[in-house]
Structure formats: structure tokens, C-alpha cells
Amino acid sequence: MRHQPASGAASGPQCDSPGLRHHVLFAEADPARRHSLYRAYLRPWLDRPNLTVLTGALVHRVVFDGRRATGVEILLRLRSADPLAPLAIEAGFLSDxxxxxxxxxxxxxxxxxxxxxxxxxxxxxxxxxxxxxxxxxxxxxxxxAVTYWHQSCTARMGRDKMSVVDATLKAYGVDGLRVADASIMPRVTTGNTQAPCAIIGERAAGMIRQEHGA
Known part of the structure; x- marks a missing residue:
């Protein structure tokens, strides 16, 4: 992820480019300074051998060994031979x-x-x-039509037949797979989804540590 410079507003010319611009917090003491969740949650652990961080990737399918999820296949579409060119991501908006x-x-x-x-x-x-x-x-x-990066609710938490995960974020009928992002929300929040996503991640981390005794 590129460094996000200080800005007087959340929307501006610096945001008109690819990147994870929605993953920011604004400090009350200095509203012009951007604070990245990447720096807070991921960067301290990037040296872990069991952690892989990919941006600009679209998950194509989950790989299974019997009932157990063992990995994911991602779809990367290159726009050109330039390795620095942004990836082409087909999100399927308005396809239904x-x-x-x-x-x-x-x-x-x-x-x-x-x-x-x-x-x-x-x-x-x-x-x-x-x-x-x-x-x-x-x-x-x-x-x-444009997106405001609030995609959510596609793998909602619940107990009915349309629910995908339970209260511990485990996918029904699958071993070794939890979902911890905005997709587990039963309904999209009335405010920005960034803070709820941070809380979902915190809760998932706590439950995983408790289960595995870390």
C-alpha cells in the first residue's frame, strides 16, 4: 500500500487513483492526518511465515480437502506488461x-x-x-453509477437458511474457514463500514486466539 499523505479533506485529487483509500481513520486532534488500518493491524506482523497479504485480488473460489477449507484461488487480470500498472478487477456490478x-x-x-x-x-x-x-x-x-466501497452482507451472520456464518464467524458446513469482513453483516450499517470492519476483525482475532490457545 502506498503512503497516504496528509489531506485537508477525505475526498480530493489524491484519492483519484487505485488503492485502499477507504481503510483510514481520522484523528480528532488532527483531522487532516490519515491513519491507516494497514499500519495498525497488518504491518507489525508481515514477517510471519503463515501470513500472506494480497491487495487488488479477487477471490475466485475456496479450495477444499473434503470438508476442510485449505486455501483460496485468486483471479488477477493484468492490464499490460507493466508490472506497476493497476490490475483489472471485474466486480460484476449490475450484472444481475x-x-x-x-x-x-x-x-x-x-x-x-x-x-x-x-x-x-x-x-x-x-x-x-x-x-x-x-x-x-x-x-x-x-x-x-459508481461504488462507495461499502460492499457488504453477501455472507451474512445468522441462523436462517440464507445465513453463511454463525456467531463465531465460522462458515456453515465447512471446517477451517471463517469470514471476517463486511460481508458477514446482516444489513449494511447506516454509517461508514470501516469501523465495523475493524471491530469484526478484532472479534475474529479474539475468538481464534481463544479457540487455539494462542
């Missing part, structure tokens, strides 16, 4: 028809609210997307 249905409903709701009579004293007019429908609206959504 339900994604587009939801996004379309959100746009229509926002347009209805913004154009409501109650907002007329405060709104001069709609800037975009305008009265688009059908394929034209879908094209606008695909061109305009």
Missing part, C-alpha cells in the same frame, strides 16, 4: 437483472422527490438524468 431493477427504482424515487412541489422553493430544476425511460435510463445508470 435485479440490480438494474433496484437501481432504476432508486433513480425514479429520487426524481419524484426532487421534482415534488414541496422542493420547488429550493430546486431550480433537474440537471440529470431528465425524462429518460427504458433502455435509455438503463444506459444512463450503467454509465453514471
Amino acid at each position: 437483472p435485479a440490480d438494474m431493477t433496484t437501481a432504476r427504482a432508486c433513480v425514479e424515487l429520487c426524481r419524484a422527490l426532487g421534482n415534488a412541489p414541496a422542493f420547488r422553493p429550493f430546486v431550480r430544476g433537474e440537471a440529470m438524468p431528465g425524462p429518460l425511460k427504458g433502455d435509455a435510463l438503463d444506459l444512463y445508470i450503467r454509465d453514471a
Whole structure:
């Protein structure tokens, strides 16, 4: 990970490049200084022989030996022969028809609210997307939609048939596999996901140490 310079704001030109910019904390005493969770949690342990840290990698599948998870396969797509060029990551955004249905409903709701009579004293007019429908609206959504790095809830904790992990973060039906990131949240938090992810990692570390007597 590159060093993140001090900045007067969380969003700025220094953030317009690949990197793990969302993994930062702001100190109250110095709100312009960025504090990296990488430096706090990972860098002190990088010399451990059983720890591998990869960024810019997409997990393709979990490797099993019977019921036991023994590793993961990652998918790395190179953009060019330049080893310093950012990797190409295909996250599959809007690849499911339900994604587009939801996004379309959100746009229509926002347009209805913004154009409501109650907002007329405060709104001069709609800037975009305008009265688009059908394929034209879908094209606008695909061109305009961006991620805010809050992907979560895809391996949620719980006890129902849709849950993936239990209260100790162990994957149901699999030995030797815990999940400790935003995917285990039953619902996305109303605030930034960075702090909850740090707590999830802390809890996972505590449970693993307790189980294995470290």
C-alpha cells in the first residue's frame, strides 16, 4: 500500500487513483492526518511465515480437502506488461437483472422527490438524468453509477437458511474457514463500514486466539 499523505479533506485529487483509500481513520486532534488500518493491524506482523497479504485480488473460489477449507484461488487480470500498472478487477456490478431493477427504482424515487412541489422553493430544476425511460435510463445508470466501497452482507451472520456464518464467524458446513469482513453483516450499517470492519476483525482475532490457545 502506498503512503497516504496528509489531506485537508477525505475526498480530493489524491484519492483519484487505485488503492485502499477507504481503510483510514481520522484523528480528532488532527483531522487532516490519515491513519491507516494497514499500519495498525497488518504491518507489525508481515514477517510471519503463515501470513500472506494480497491487495487488488479477487477471490475466485475456496479450495477444499473434503470438508476442510485449505486455501483460496485468486483471479488477477493484468492490464499490460507493466508490472506497476493497476490490475483489472471485474466486480460484476449490475450484472444481475435485479440490480438494474433496484437501481432504476432508486433513480425514479429520487426524481419524484426532487421534482415534488414541496422542493420547488429550493430546486431550480433537474440537471440529470431528465425524462429518460427504458433502455435509455438503463444506459444512463450503467454509465453514471459508481461504488462507495461499502460492499457488504453477501455472507451474512445468522441462523436462517440464507445465513453463511454463525456467531463465531465460522462458515456453515465447512471446517477451517471463517469470514471476517463486511460481508458477514446482516444489513449494511447506516454509517461508514470501516469501523465495523475493524471491530469484526478484532472479534475474529479474539475468538481464534481463544479457540487455539494462542
